[in-house]
Amino acid sequence: MKSKVQRKKLQSMQRWILVLALLVLVLLIPARALAGPPSPLIPASEGAAEIAKLFYLVLAMALVVFVLVEGLLVYAIFRYRRREDGDEQPEQIHGNATLEIMWTIVPAIIMAVLFVLTLRTLQAMRNAPRDSYQIAVEGHQWFWIFRYGDTGVTTQNVLHLPADRPVEFTITSKDVIHSFWVPQLGGKMDAIPGHVNTTWFVPDKPGTYAGECAEFCGLQHYAMLFDVVVEPQDTFDAWIFHEIELSKQTICPGEEPCKNVPDVATVPEGNAANGQALYDSKGCKSCHSLDGSPLVGPTFRGFSQRAAGRTLGESAQQYVAHSILRPCDFLAPGFPNCVMPQTFGSTLHAQELSDLIAFLMQQ
Numbered sequence: 001m002k003s004k005v006q007r008k009k010l011q012s013m014q015r016w017i018l019v020l021a022l023l024v025l026v027l028l029i030p031a032r033a034l035a036g037p038p039s040p041l042i043p044a045s046e047g048a049a050e051i052a053k054l055f056y057l058v059l060a061m062a063l064v065v066f067v068l069v070e071g072l073l074v075y076a077i078f079r080y081r082r083r084e085d086g087d088e089q090p091e092q093i094h095g096n097a098t099l100e101i102m103w104t105i106v107p108a109i110i111m112a113v114l115f116v117l118t119l120r121t122l123q124a125m126r127n128a129p130r131d132s133y134q135i136a137v138e139g140h141q142w143f144w145i146f147r148y149g150d151t152g153v154t155t156q157n158v159l160h161l162p163a164d165r166p167v168e169f170t171i172t173s174k175d176v177i178h179s180f181w182v183p184q185l186g187g188k189m190d191a192i193p194g195h196v197n198t199t200w201f202v203p204d205k206p207g208t209y210a211g212e213c214a215e216f217c218g219l220q221h222y223a224m225l226f227d228v229v230v231e232p233q234d235t236f237d238a239w240i241f242h243e244i245e246l247s248k249q250t251i252c253p254g255e256e257p258c259k260n261v262p263d264v265a266t267v268p269e270g271n272a273a274n275g276q277a278l279y280d281s282k283g284c285k286s287c288h289s290l291d292g293s294p295l296v297g298p299t300f301r302g303f304s305q306r307a308a309g310r311t312l313g314e315s316a317q318q319y320v321a322h323s324i325l326r327p328c329d330f331l332a333p334g335f336p337n338c339v340m341p342q343t344f345g346s347t348l349h350a351q352e353l354s355d356l357i358a359f360l361m362q363q
């Protein structure tokens with residue numbers, strides 16, 4: 001008889017140990033995610049450091065409350081549990097004015113302190129210094145376009161920043177709501193169509209950081225990643241100067257969309273392999289699949305056959321050039337809105353256009 005009771009006790013203890021182990025595991029998952037880059041808890045800008053400090057403050061307060069409340073709860077459970085012999089009712093208590101006032105006032109004070117500290121940090125992140133470098137951020141389904149001051153330079157899914165200099169971002173969207181976020185640097189500002197939000201930070205360590213979209217914006221939301229390359233000012237200057245020179249040699253610099261589509265007979269011979277690399281790097285693949293699956297835009301599978309008969313008087317190659325440089329002149333069946341960026345004329349060179357045409361004519 002006795003051994004049966006003991007076995008039961010042992011079983012229930014084992015069950016508790018299992019539950020505890022699972023709980024620890026579940027708690028370890030976020031801890032693991034926050035331990036390495038791109039965690040906001042490994043800040044690389046002053047603003048991000050401020051946010052991390054706030055997080056640790058909230059965590060410390062929550063820990064104190066958690067330990068206190070759970071400690072009292074566990075103590076009460078064990079101290080006043082029902083014993084084996086005798087099942088007499090414990091003393092019943094109703095209300096305690098002092099306690100109730102305390103657990104109303106103490107949380108109110110904690111909330112007020114957090115509110116003031118948060119407001120201060122938010123305010124500081126809103127007002128950029130006057131000499132900030134200006135970058136315009138545009139969210140698209142599902143990629144980012146970055147424009148650098150008045151240089152006319154644009155990049156897609158890669159953001160270059162000078163180190164140790166305040167950068168102000170003006171953030172908007174061309175379709176649905178996205179959210180611009182570089183966990184280690186700051187940001188996390190909504191990109192809203194028809195509205196401009198601003199934020200700023202000073203990246204203080206050169207390096208490459210991961211950026212992402214922090215607002216669910218459709219099926220490819222998870223793929224809306226970008227790299228942030230923080231470089232010393234002179235490296236950044238050299239990069240932007242090189243880009244300015246390059247952008248002057250694009251097919252139609254500064255025009256969105258291209259005014260005149262060049263005659264493909266006059267452009268150089270294309271290389272399909274280079275074209276495939278451009279398909280990967282210029283953001284084409286985020287909207288046009290190669291395997292027939294529909295994304296934001298029509299698939300490229302079977303493209304060469306469709307292209308041949310698309311417009312009267314244009315060869316397939318000419319049609320491809322036309323739809324890359326002036327995408328909104330055509331609407332493919334089943335895709336009633338033109339959402340393709342019209343920036344390719346000012347980011348592609350003649351050789352790159354030919355390479356893309358060569359690649360697409362193989363699909």
Ligand code: CUA
Pocket residue numbers: 139140142177178179213214215216217218221222224
């Ligand atoms: Cu864009 Cu999520």
